[in-house]
Amino acid sequence: MFANLPLWPDRASNMAGNVDALFIFLLILCGLMCVAIFIMILVFAAKYRRRKGVEAEQIEGSTALELTWSGVPLLIFMGIFAWGAIIYFQERTPPQDSAEIYTVAKQWMWKFQHMEGQREINELHVPVGRDVKMIMTSQDVIHSFYVPAFRIKQDVLPGRYTVAWFRATKAGTYHLFCAEYCGTSHSGMIGSVVVMEPALYEQWLSGGPAAPLPQAGKQLFMSLGCSTCHRLDTQGRGPNLANLYNHPVLLEDGRTIIADDNYIGESILNPAAKLVSGFKPIMPTFQGIISEEQLNALVAYIKSLSQPTEGEAGSRNTPAASPSGQPQTMQVQ
Amino acid sequence: MAAIPLPGAEHENYLNKEYGIRSWLLTTDHKRIALLYLLSITFFFFIGGFFALLIRLELLTPAGDLVQADTYNKLFTMHGQVMVFFFLIPAVPAVLGNFLIPIMIGAKDLAFPRINLLSWYIFIIGGCFMLYTILTGGADTGWTFYTPLSTSFLDTHVVAAAVAIFIAGFSSILTGLNFIVTVHRMRAPGMTWSRLPLFVWANYATSIIQVLGTPVLAITLALVALERLFHFGIFDPQKGGDPLLFQHLFWFYSHPAVYIMILPGMGVVSEIVACFSRKRVFGYKFMALAVIAIAVFGFLVWAHHMFVAGISLYAALVFSLLSYLVAVPSAIKVFNWTATMYKGSISYTTPMLYAFGFIGLFTMGGLTGLFLAALGLDVHVTDTYFVIAHFHYIMVGGMVMAYIGGLHFWWPKISGRMYPESWGRLAALTIFIGFNLTFFPQFILGYLGMPRRYWQYSPEYQVLNVLSTAGSTILAVGYVLPMVYFLWSMRYGKVADENPWGAAGLEWMTASPPPTFNFDETPEVTWEAYNYGEAKEVPVER
Structure with missing residues (x-):
């Protein structure tokens, strides 16, 4: 056992x-x-056990000791x-x-x-x-x-x-x-x-x-009609999403934030929460319309539209949505 | 209790002054109210303990076979809620504090005797809601009520449980308020702040937390109920709410509540260690400062429950740092209790055995807190059995040991009778062994990775779980023993005199049991606390 x-x-x-x-x-x-x-407790309990005729010795305390056993633990x-x-x-x-x-x-x-x-x-x-x-x-x-x-x-x-x-x-x-x-x-x-x-x-x-996840996201992006406003060739009614991921975004309220996963996800589910400067709040919410997995695919697609920041195009870990739809890793076969 | 005659106790005292149920239910005597609380929380202790035993029995085997998953979830929820809100929080303050604080400071009663009675009734109303929750099928939120699980995903009596705790919270606030005013306004002539027993200091610090923290819990639980009933969306991300907001609010109270559950126990242990070492507590001023420091810093560490919850990196750093600061005053207390024994005259009575147990187990509980406050390590052990073991070492190994030790220490004062000493020692030893066997294996289980609140578990965790369950049955026996011999002693115990331990402190300078107004005339204090050095008869070792 x-x-x-x-x-x-x-x-x-x-x-x-x-x-x-x-x-x-x-x-x-x-x-x-x-x-x-x-050990101290056991030794004291044994050594100073009550005995006839032996009285306790009264000790008020010791500031030096107190400071020591506060200071040393604090450092540790x-x-x-x-x-x-x-x-x-x-x-x-x-x-x-x-x-x-x-x-x-x-x-x-x-x-x-x-x-x-x-x-x-x-x-x-x-x-x-x-x-x-x-x-x-x-x-x-x-x-x-x-x-x-x-x-x-x-x-x-x-x-x-x-x-x-x-x-x-x-x-x-x-x-x-x-x-x-x-x-x-x-x-x-x-x-x-x-x-x-x-x-x-x-x-x-x-x-x-x-199919790779960004590819699935791309299909959703088309079928949900995102591409009519978020155009990649030119500035549409919504912001151009190319090179958005991990880049700073100026918001309507004057703040600048970095477009991370959370920002992209939030902007799909609750577009009015962080409105990009210069755009109108016309995008409908997709809360309850797409599932979490579809959201992930969309986010992955939007991220794939950005060049890897370190110039590592085609790196093993960022399989971009290549035209063939095949990730790099699979071409090894 | 009122019906039991007290042969031998000839003087008029708070127990025999009046008889009959009415004289108890309408009493404003702090000592009688303390006994009302004692009966109520003992009742809840055994309910919560019963749930704990069922939990341990279920965990005897890896498969979920004794009860259904939902039932198991209800068991640990009800165990936590009953034990925290209906036993641990009122335990020392409402029973021992209620009984002793006025006597220790030389007052006739608390500042607001009727509010004191009101607090008990509020507690009972909250308790009735809790019983209603239990009897109609319980709630399965966990004692922590985490959203959005509690607000949108459960179909059990969540609102009833929240209402029960909401109501009981007001009893805690009123008790705290009463203690604060009493300590400020009702001290006998000469009883300066620096002469207060550390038990009073500890309860004073606790009262501050109760008054400042509990309203936040009330607000939080009210929000949970509103969210369940009307779906406002405060904690619901789909409506722009934030589930982490709930955790911040909940732990803002519930971490300081941990100190509500341990500070009074520290007070009890200071009294016991001083008495049975026959020495003034080493470093009195630092001991008093330490409890206040714990109460204050205790409010600044709540998010250490949330290191993996999704709070920012820098918030986590700050809360980890502050958590280490609050560990310092706890360390000071352990060192000072140990130093108090140095060159003392130590006797191994039952209360002292509990104090030994408290210091040992609290030390282990406190030191494992260092593991949990270390950010990188907490990520692995949080929400596992490591945490369960850690806080049971503090709350059960610490607080319950102190509470039962305190009951033994002041039992002669409360009942006018001595408990049987050898049975007392046997029970203390049983509890110590049973406790360690129950909870020590859980540290290992936690580091192995067994998550808490699991109804079924992977087979490799079984051996340690079997040990833990075995320990819990020993622990149960240990808890039943004192209840039996305390009841026995009320009729058959040796009659206690005014000061059977030869202890210092005003409570030992009045009759056992004390008269209704505690002292025949208001005492005038001309001595420091724990004046064991001044001539006082040392009782013969029994």
């Missing part, structure tokens, strides 16, 4: 080692602290804070050229949309060694994307995108849990992350018949 008693979780991402190192450091530090206090705490903050900063900052996977969480399943067009439910295939950025939204309540072996967790909210990223380091199949209580089948909202060697992963990718 005890062979079936793991005491340490799998370590399968670039982040896992960093988190474990801090955890082990804290275990040792706090373990020593605990032992020191317990600041060190732990900084260490934790550095790891968190890494966890919250996906590398520029990460592969993007759109995720829709709903009661009670996980849906994934790969840029290459593959779609999966409750199972996520990723290759070893590639930076993967999960761009996630929820169709209903708050969920949380949690892969213990990667030591990452990120809540998934309705009405906005949140982001998590990882680089898997070890092939295998790992737990995917929903970590934010989401109703009846919360504990059934589980799945697995399948980490594959790159070659096997390419093979897996090629198995799917689907």
